[in-house]
Amino acid sequence: MVNVAIDRCTAYSEEDVGAAVERVLAPILADRIQDVRGRRVLLKPNLLAAREPSKGVTTHPVVVGAVIDYLRKYGADVSVGDSPAGALRGVRRVWEKSGMLELCESKGVPLVNFEAGGWVTRSVGDRVYQISRAVEDADYIVNLAKFKTHVLTLLTGAIKNMFGCVPGFRKSALHLACPRPVPMSRALVDIFSLVPPWVSLADAVIAMDGNGPSSGRLRNLGFVAASTDCVALDTVLGEIAGIDPLRVPTTAEAYRRGLGEASLDRIAFPCLRPEEVAAADFEVPGNWKFSLIPGFAGRILSRLVWIRPVINMERCTGCGECCNVCAARAIEMHRKKAVIDRRLCTSCLCCHEACPVGAVQAGMSRLARLIA
Numbered sequence: 001m002v003n004v005a006i007d008r009c010t011a012y013s014e015e016d017v018g019a020a021v022e023r024v025l026a027p028i029l030a031d032r033i034q035d036v037r038g039r040r041v042l043l044k045p046n047l048l049a050a051r052e053p054s055k056g057v058t059t060h061p062v063v064v065g066a067v068i069d070y071l072r073k074y075g076a077d078v079s080v081g082d083s084p085a086g087a088l089r090g091v092r093r094v095w096e097k098s099g100m101l102e103l104c105e106s107k108g109v110p111l112v113n114f115e116a117g118g119w120v121t122r123s124v125g126d127r128v129y130q131i132s133r134a135v136e137d138a139d140y141i142v143n144l145a146k147f148k149t150h151v152l153t154l155l156t157g158a159i160k161n162m163f164g165c166v167p168g169f170r171k172s173a174l175h176l177a178c179p180r181p182v183p184m185s186r187a188l189v190d191i192f193s194l195v196p197p198w199v200s201l202a203d204a205v206i207a208m209d210g211n212g213p214s215s216g217r218l219r220n221l222g223f224v225a226a227s228t229d230c231v232a233l234d235t236v237l238g239e240i241a242g243i244d245p246l247r248v249p250t251t252a253e254a255y256r257r258g259l260g261e262a263s264l265d266r267i268a269f270p271c272l273r274p275e276e277v278a279a280a281d282f283e284v285p286g287n288w289k290f291s292l293i294p295g296f297a298g299r300i301l302s303r304l305v306w307i308r309p310v311i312n313m314e315r316c317t318g319c320g321e322c323c324n325v326c327a328a329r330a331i332e333m334h335r336k337k338a339v340i341d342r343r344l345c346t347s348c349l350c351c352h353e354a355c356p357v358g359a360v361q362a363g364m365s366r367l368a369r370l371i372a
């Protein structure tokens with residue numbers, strides 16, 4: 001049996017979050033917390049983009065702060081780092097907006113720039129990946145995921161959060177090479193297998209459903225959950241959302257490879273059970289059924305059934321974030337508005353993730369809407 005500890009936390013107050021983090025980590029780490037004394041422990045939050053904590057896009061700094069405090073009590077040498085999608089334009093902007101800079105300065109904890117320290121090359125079979133050296137150098141990785149939907153992978157939880165261990169421009173190249181859910185999930189699981197976290201915690205105090213991971217609907221699900229098994233944690237998050245966990249391609253792929261547990265019968269719950277925090281009416285991204293059509297069928301249907309980014313010109317502020325993340329170089333600014341070159345676009349939807357004002361929508365053909 002593996003353990004997944006879930007407990008309620010309904011507000012981002014230091015007191016509430018500190019108590020909830022302690023309640024879920026204590027049973028999960030009971031027999032190993034002493035191992036962190038004097039060790040370099042890297043906290044890996046989800047810092048997807050430069051958004052304020054209230055937007056629900058990034059792991060909340062109060063959650064990160066509570067985990068810092070918890071680990072320091074046991075003598076850990078803590079640092080915090082991630083590689084955001086828009087890191088090429090400077091990670092400091094993301095640190096400032098997400099509240100991570102203020103948090104780490106107040107606690108005297110180093111914020112690590114994954115882009116600056118170089119990387120090491122690792123492989124899974126014949127697939128080659130670059131992993132930030134800062135991640136490789138840590139003794140333990142503590143994975144601090146944000147629970148959200150995702151237009152490409154349906155849900156983003158513990159497994160997908162490890163994608164940020166790949167430096168920014170390398171992530172863009174992977175998106176370009178793997179624009180569809182199944183190949184992308186295979187790459188995400190490869191990366192997770194290369195840098196398995198010591199423990200993972202999901203911030204679902206405010207989660208996101210609908211068209212996540214950045215333009216969805218905020219949901220006050222009011223809980224945090226932790227496990228040493230990312231597959232089990234993502235399985236439980238799917239269960240809470242009312243989604244068959246094995247429909248989530250990252251969970252299914254990791255389970256198939258034996259990287260963790262996805263059977264609820266073999267998961268123990270030392271705190272609350274999933275049904276006690278079940279999310280009513282959890283909305284999945286409108287496109288996800290279409291996204292799971294296998295590549296061959298997808299190619300045949302692609303003229304009739306498509307999902308692609310559509311710019312809402314009224315909302316577009318001309319900030320250029322979408323150009324910055326588009327590895328296909330399919331977006332140009334024209335009269336301070338983003339314009340997509342359809343011939344180059346691979347429909348990876350990275351621009352949808354990156355747009356700070358929700359101006360990139362996931363547009364679907366009529367038949368795709370029927371399937372969804």
Ligand code: SF4
Pocket residue numbers: 311315316317318319320321322323337338354355356357358359360
């Ligand atoms: S579409 Fe969004 S990200 Fe792109 S320029 Fe407009 S506002 Fe910025």
Ligand code: SF4
Pocket residue numbers: 309325326327328329330331340344345346347348349350351352
């Ligand atoms: S325009 Fe958007 S969806 Fe198309 S390739 Fe660029 S980032 Fe991906």
